[in-house]
Amino acid sequence: xxxxxxxxxxxxxxxxxxxxxxxxxxxxxxxxxxxxxxxxxxxxxxxxxxxxxxxxxxxxxxxxxxxxxxxxxxxxxxxxxxxxxxxxxxxxxxxxxxxxxxxxxxxxxxxxxxxxxxxxxxxxxxxxxxxxxxxxxxxxxxxxxxxxxxxxxxxxxxxxxxxxxxxxxxxxxxxxxxxxxxxxxxxxxxxxxxxxxxxxxxxxxxxxxxxxxxxxxxxxxxxxxxxxxxxxxxxxxxxxxxxxxxxxxxxxxxxxxxxxxxxxxxxxxxxxxxxxxxxxxxxxxxxxxxxxxxxxxxxxxxxxxxxxxxxxxxxxxxxxxxxxxxxxxxxxxxxxxxxxxxxxxxxxxxxxxxxxxxxxxxxxxxxxxxxxxxxxxxxxxxxxxxxxxxxxxxxxxxxxxxxxxxxxxxxxxxxxxxxxxxxxxxxxxxxxxxxxxxxxxxxxxxxxxxxxxxxxxxxxxxxxxxxxxxxxxxxxxxxxxxxxxxxxxxxxxxxxxxxxxxxxxxxxxxxxxxxxxxxxxxxxxxxxxxxxxxxxxxxxxxxxxxxxxxxxx
Numbered sequence: 001x002x003x004x005x006x007x008x009x010x011x012x013x014x015x016x017x018x019x020x021x022x023x024x025x026x027x028x029x030x031x032x033x034x035x036x037x038x039x040x041x042x043x044x045x046x047x048x049x050x051x052x053x054x055x056x057x058x059x060x061x062x063x064x065x066x067x068x069x070x071x072x073x074x075x076x077x078x079x080x081x082x083x084x085x086x087x088x089x090x091x092x093x094x095x096x097x098x099x100x101x102x103x104x105x106x107x108x109x110x111x112x113x114x115x116x117x118x119x120x121x122x123x124x125x126x127x128x129x130x131x132x133x134x135x136x137x138x139x140x141x142x143x144x145x146x147x148x149x150x151x152x153x154x155x156x157x158x159x160x161x162x163x164x165x166x167x168x169x170x171x172x173x174x175x176x177x178x179x180x181x182x183x184x185x186x187x188x189x190x191x192x193x194x195x196x197x198x199x200x201x202x203x204x205x206x207x208x209x210x211x212x213x214x215x216x217x218x219x220x221x222x223x224x225x226x227x228x229x230x231x232x233x234x235x236x237x238x239x240x241x242x243x244x245x246x247x248x249x250x251x252x253x254x255x256x257x258x259x260x261x262x263x264x265x266x267x268x269x270x271x272x273x274x275x276x277x278x279x280x281x282x283x284x285x286x287x288x289x290x291x292x293x294x295x296x297x298x299x300x301x302x303x304x305x306x307x308x309x310x311x312x313x314x315x316x317x318x319x320x321x322x323x324x325x326x327x328x329x330x331x332x333x334x335x336x337x338x339x340x341x342x343x344x345x346x347x348x349x350x351x352x353x354x355x356x357x358x359x360x361x362x363x364x365x366x367x368x369x370x371x372x373x374x375x376x377x378x379x380x381x382x383x384x385x386x387x388x389x390x391x392x393x394x395x396x397x398x399x400x401x402x403x404x405x406x407x408x409x410x411x412x413x414x415x416x417x418x419x420x421x422x423x424x425x426x427x428x429x430x431x432x433x434x435x436x437x438x439x440x441x442x443x444x445x446x447x448x449x450x451x452x453x454x455x456x457x458x459x460x461x462x463x464x465x466x467x468x469x470x471x472x473x474x475x476x477x478x479x480x481x482x483x484x485x486x487x488x489x490x491x492x493x494x495x496x497x498x499x500x501x502x503x504x505x506x507x508x509x510x511x512x513x514x515x516x517x518x519x520x521x522x523x524x525x526x527x528x529x530x531x532x533x534x535x536x537x538x539x540x541x542x543x544x545x546x547x548x549x550x551x552x553x
Contacts (some may be wrong), residue, residue, distance in 0.1 A: 056185065072109065090218040128374045129270070161198065193483060256318060271478070404417070418538065
């Protein structure tokens, strides 16, 4: 009996001792090394900016080197470049000579590329897109000359580079990870469609820059609204008052900036309005959810009755005023399209309650209705048009330039050579990003992280509205406006897959190894496709090997 009591006493004493188990290694050896590296001096703070700046520098190299190649107007540069040169002189788009009927004579494009950049007239031309993007392209031409292909592509290239930087810093801020931000920016930096749309003077890359910038300002506004609502609720709780309606937040400079930047996007191309609609609705919905989490009693009524009108006033009217202001050149000139529609063209003035509206604005409004009718009714067949239903499959990338040469011509050393610019995205980035967007949707439902929904909202704003126009003539490169959000989705899913440095060492190590393998494949693929993104002359057999799907050719 004594022995039993002693055994029980010993057992009790042992139970009171802390349980010890062998330490399980956490993180990979790379994590260990990286932690030691960042622990020295101010390296951690430096890395916060070094990563995004490094991928931005890479983007600059890939976009600016030999930007003037080819020295000819590529695809729709035939419209935008020439219109840009007249708009910076006239305030509206002038008219260029028609191509000669004699096919042996140089075309207008060839004359322009050869330096005959003053052959336009002041007669107005009907143009189906707003003026801002053309002013920006024209700025580059004013800086470097209109006869310099580098000049007429410079602004688009700079904005493409800036988009990479924004994607890196926004992703870093959104997911609190410099690595994921650097990864997202790096993937966009080396992607083919992003490179092509930064090296060709079209409007969609400009729209993409403004949209990503607005996404960043909306993120800043959301976080500011979260902090202010939480602080308000805390003060009410300390005072013993019920949080019935929630605060009305008028001072929201970042939301104002969102409306301003989306107005600039719309002033470049009307697709900016889709993002304006989605972003404005998102700001209201997120306000309502923030109030609910802050303990506001009638959070839904509070959001709709109080903050929704404020959010509307800080976005939509601001965007509208910005859009109208972009037409200042048209208003102050006398020769723009429809500028005298009521006078010389026989247009009818408005009557009734709108009779007071100035003729200039009525003329402008008629011009806008013509632009709308043109864009909605555009069904002209094109060999590279791509149905929006198939955009995510990259079924029909746009070939923007091709010149074939025979042996001995322009340095061709084989039987047949060619120089091409085709908007094929890096397949290992594009398709992985599309899959990641689907995975992120599942994660949003299962984990309910607002960051996932925020990224998906950007994708939806750029893609879903186009499903209303499946019979319209549209192109694959329109996806550049929402591709940055696809890349953010890919970075977010990568972050989930690789885990953290607190994971068991075997799992973490395997995840990083597989990520390394994937990134090597991505980089090699970009190196392989780069000649077809930048009009480098290559043997035809090499060019043909890039068309993995028959519809790509």
